[in-house]
Amino acid sequence: MIPIAKPYLTKDEAQAAYDTILTGWITQGPRVAEFEESFAKYTGAKYAVAVSNCTTALHLSMIVAGIGKGDEVICPSMSYVATANSIKYVNAKPVFAEIDPSNYNLDLEDVRSKITPKTKAILLVHQIGMPCDIDAFNKLAKEHDLILIEDAACAAGSSYKGAKIGSHSELVCFSFHPRKVISTGDGGMITTNREDFHDRLKLLRQHGMSVNDRVRHTSNKVMFEDHLEIGYNYRLTDIQASVGIHQLQKLDWILEERRKIAMQYLDAFKDLDCLQLPIEREGYFSNYQSFSILLKPNCPIGRNELMQKLLDLGISTRRGIMNSHRETAYKTEYADIHLPVSEMAQDHSIIIPLYIPMEQNDIDFVITKVRELVSR
Ligand SMILES: Cc1ncc(COP(=O)(O)O)c(C=O)c1O
Numbered sequence: 298m299i300p301i302a303k304p305y306l307t308k309d310e311a312q313a314a315y316d317t318i319l320t321g322w323i324t325q326g327p328r329v330a331e332f333e334e335s336f337a338k339y340t341g342a343k344y345a346v347a348v349s350n351c352t353t354a355l356h357l358s359m360i361v362a363g364i365g366k367g368d369e370v371i372c373p374s375m376s377y378v379a380t381a382n383s384i385k386y387v388n389a390k391p392v393f394a395e396i397d398p399s400n401y402n403l404d405l406e407d408v409r410s411k412i413t414p415k416t417k418a419i420l421l422v423h424q425i426g427m428p429c430d431i432d433a434f435n436k437l438a439k440e441h442d443l444i445l446i447e448d449a450a451c452a453a454g455s456s457y458k459g460a461k462i463g464s465h466s467e468l469v470c471f472s473f474h475p476r477k478v479i480s481t482g483d484g485g486m487i488t489t490n491r492e493d494f495h496d497r498l499k500l501l502r503q504h505g506m507s508v509n510d511r512v513r514h515t516s517n518k519v520m521f522e523d524h525l526e527i528g529y530n531y532r533l534t535d536i537q538a539s540v541g542i543h544q545l546q547k548l549d550w551i552l553e554e555r556r557k558i559a560m561q562y563l564d565a566f567k568d569l570d571c572l573q574l575p576i577e578r579e580g581y582f583s584n585y586q587s588f589s590i591l592l593k594p595n596c597p598i599g600r601n602e603l604m605q606k607l608l609d610l611g612i613s614t615r616r617g618i619m620n621s622h623r624e625t626a627y628k629t630e631y632a633d634i635h636l637p638v639s640e641m642a643q644d645h646s647i648i649i650p651l652y653i654p655m656e657q658n659d660i661d662f663v664i665t666k667v668r669e670l671v672s673r
Pocket of ligand 1: 350351352353376377379380422448450452468472473474485625
């Protein structure tokens with residue numbers, strides 16, 4: 298079976314986890330601080346704050362951005378449900394906007410049309426690693442005094458106009474889940490250029506504790522901590538961070554390898570006019586966290602049938618990204634919402650295998666079988 302994805306983890310990461318365990322410092326310690334420093338440096342952001350996953354990163358971002366009851370946050374429905382959930386966690390309302398079908402990212406004009414006096418933020422999602430037009434959304438946000446938050450769960454290593462994702466906005470959230478291009482098992486990171494956000498994020502991820510463990514352990518004076526506000530346990534462990542440090546060192550190489558496979562797919566399918574392939578415009582650099590293909594109406598095979606036939610041949614695929622407003626948890630509240638482009642993209646796209654190392658035979662097999670099935 299050719300899997301849909303596989304994390305690229307080697308003996309380096311296993312050794313790093315082993316070594317960290319033997320140091321006796323298992324969580325929120327020196328490895329976490331080192332991972333944060335390296336991640337900030339890599340993205341070009343001033344600060345990076347490690348947390349337990351991207352969902353918790355988004356939750357804390359909502360809090361420090363001051364979003365709460367009665368506020369609206371515009372985001373895509375077509376995203377993993379964690380995007381919308383993070384808005385719900387602070388009792389605000391996700392307002393779902395349409396996507397641009399060429400890159401599955403938010404449609405600027407639809408977002409503009411959904412701004413109301415209650416809108417507090419725009420939550421951009423760099424879907425499956427393809428960057429959004431951050432400048433255009435920043436301009437819109439500034440015009441309406443909104444905060445721009447980036448859900449970059451899938452976008453570690455992607456860049457926009459020559460700068461890495463993570464360096465552009467006040468709050469950018471990353472995931473290190475095994476389906477992402479680098480992984481710490483589970484894990485997340487928030488980058489920010491704002492010192493006040495950085496300080497509060499660090500408090501909130503550890504129960505609002507005034508003195509962090511590293512400071513207390515290295516102090517030669519007895520220290521007592523206070524808990525300044527109600528926070529959370531959203532810590533990343535040092536075991537995970539030690540894995541992350543090695544993953545980050547390999548990230549640019551991982552991207553090069555992933556992109557070589559993506560380029561082979563793009564080249565192999567470019568003559569098939571029944572398929573819409575990912576479009577990477579000038580100034581946009583995708584990490585190809587996933588490779589998604591949209592079946593156009595003239596495609597001679599339906600999406601579900603194509604997925605089943607590929608599975609029968611030993612090729613795993615996944616359906617296109619979900620629409621949150623169609624999920625049971627949201628369906629009733631959003632019964633009146635209709636997002637034709639997002640729904641079409643969910644129903645007619647598939648994600649095909651892309652991971653490293655991927656055997657050339659397997660790449661060729663995927664190409665041959667997809668071509669055969671959509672050309673019959
Ligand atoms: C766009 C998006 N946002 C948020 C998340 C949540 O990330 P995590 O699993 O690290 O909480 C995901 C995970 O797939 C995602 O794709």
